[in-house]
Amino acid sequence: MHRADLEQAVHDELRRLPLPEAPSTLLPRVMAAVQAWTFRPWYQRAWFTWPLGWQVMSLAAFVGLAGAGVVIAPSAEQAFVAAMAARTSAATAALGSVLGHAEAAIAAGRIVWRALGEPLVPYAFTVVLLMCIACVAFGTVLNRVAFERT
Amino acid sequence: MSDAAFEAFVRRFQDMVFATAVRLLGNPAEAEDVAQTVFLRAFERFDTIGDSPTAAGWLKAVTRHACLNHLARYRNRWRLFSEMGRDDESETPYEATLPSPDSPATAFERERQEQELERALRQLPDHQRVPLVLFHFDDMSYQAIATLLGVSLGKVKTDIHRGREALRKHLADTDASR
Numbered sequence: 227m228h229r230a231d232l233e234q235a236v237h238d239e240l241r242r243l244p245l246p247e248a249p250s251t252l253l254p255r256v257m258a259a260v261q262a263w264t265f266r267p268w269y270q271r272a273w274f275t276w277p278l279g280w281q282v283m284s285l286a287a288f289v290g291l292a293g294a295g296v297v298i299a300p301s302a303e304q305a306f307v308a309a310m311a312a313r314t315s316a317a318t319a320a321l322g323s324v325l326g327h328a329e330a331a332i333a334a335g336r337i338v339w340r341a342l343g344e345p346l347v348p349y350a351f352t353v354v355l356l357m358c359i360a361c362v363a364f365g366t367v368l369n370r371v372a373f374e375r376t
Numbered sequence: 377m378s379d380a381a382f383e384a385f386v387r388r389f390q391d392m393v394f395a396t397a398v399r400l401l402g403n404p405a406e407a408e409d410v411a412q413t414v415f416l417r418a419f420e421r422f423d424t425i426g427d428s429p430t431a432a433g434w435l436k437a438v439t440r441h442a443c444l445n446h447l448a449r450y451r452n453r454w455r456l457f458s459e460m461g462r463d464d465e466s467e468t469p470y471e472a473t474l475p476s477p478d479s480p481a482t483a484f485e486r487e488r489q490e491q492e493l494e495r496a497l498r499q500l501p502d503h504q505r506v507p508l509v510l511f512h513f514d515d516m517s518y519q520a521i522a523t524l525l526g527v528s529l530g531k532v533k534t535d536i537h538r539g540r541e542a543l544r545k546h547l548a549d550t551d552a553s554r
Contacts, residue, residue, distance in 0.1 A: 229537060236540045239547075240497070240512045243490050248394035252408055256386050256415040257379070263416060 382422055385431075386415055392432065393439050399509045400443040402498040410442045440514065444524070447502055489550070496546035504539035507532050 268276055273284070393414055397407035417438060418425060425431045497505060507525065510516045516524070522532045 232537075232540050232544065236543055237512050239493060239543075243494055245391050246395045246398055246494065248390040248411065249404065249408055252390055252394060252411055253383070253386055255408070255412050256390075257383060259412055259416050260379070260382065260419050263419065 381426065382419055385418070385422070385426060389432065389435055390415075393435050396436055396439045396513070397443055399497065399513060400440065400506055401446060402500070402502070402505055406446065407443075410439065410446055414439050414442055436514070440510075444506070447506065489547075492550045493543065493547065496543050499546075500539050500542055504535050504542065507536050508539040511536055 268280070273281070276284070390411065393411045394407055397410045397414075398404050401407050401410065414435060418431075418435060425434055428434070497508075500508065507521045510521045510524070511518070518529055518532050518536070521536075522529045525532065
């Protein structure tokens with residue numbers, strides 16, 4: 227059967243299906259949910275539907291917080307700047323100490339490398355190169371013997 | 377707004393909303409949950425949609441989106457399994473599974489076949505059932521379905537075709553077992 231024929235045949239069959247009926251429990255469930263939604267507490271609703279007293283109180287609280295923020299902000303900013311300056315100077319001193327230790331560690335590392343590492347580099351390089359060649363040779367043989375490719 | 381008016385509204389559209397949900401989700405219990413959510417949203421806007429001629433379309437669109445959101449957590453599985461091959465080829469022609477116009481098929485037989493088809497539709501995997509339902513029941517184009525589901529056009533066509541083949545096979549099996 228061609229795709230178009232199958233599409234048409236399935237379409238006709240599906241469209242002939244009767245609409246499945248909703249279970250008898252759906253309507254009571256919906257109405258119960260609607261009741262619960264209707265009678266939910268005022269604070270779960272939109273602000274403009276709150277009782278007038280709560281609207282006024284919340285507005286006053288908001289204005290009070292905003293005003294306090296405006297008043298406190300300059301002095302808070304000064305305190306923040308002073309605290310940051312103190313911390314910055316302490317951090318700079320600590321950083322200088324860490325840099326000194328790092329320099330000493332790097333110098334020690336250089337000495338160890340010259341004494342132990344550098345003499346072994348040619349040998350290590352040779353070993354790696356030989357292993358690479360061995361891998362290529364093994365892969366070639368495996369390809370020809372096991373997979374019969376040329 | 378009165379409760380009686382809304383109750384009448386629910387009675388009028390509950391079958392349509394439930395049918396859309398159960399065909400998309402393939403699960404009556406989940407479909408009932410989604411239908412309840414949809415009607416609660418309708419209640420919040422009942423002043424505007426209660427008497428509107430577009431209420432049915434609004435309900436159907438909201439139901440569709442609620443179902444797709446519900447299925448969203450299965451999207452990864454949807455993409456994974458839909459790419460796998462299938463081994464459910466059937467040589468039985470689809471026409472052979474349908475009663476011919478001249479056959480003395482009874483109303484009972486017809487009803488039984490419809491129930492089988494509805495059951496087969498619900499048993500399809502999500503990635504086949506959802507685009508199939510959107511195509512055949514909601515009259516959406518392949519491209520619109522691909523955009524809605526966020527998948528490629530080719531994938532939508534493949535999934536729908538596989539869904540149709542699965543329905544054909546199911547009906548053929550049903551027919552053979554009679």
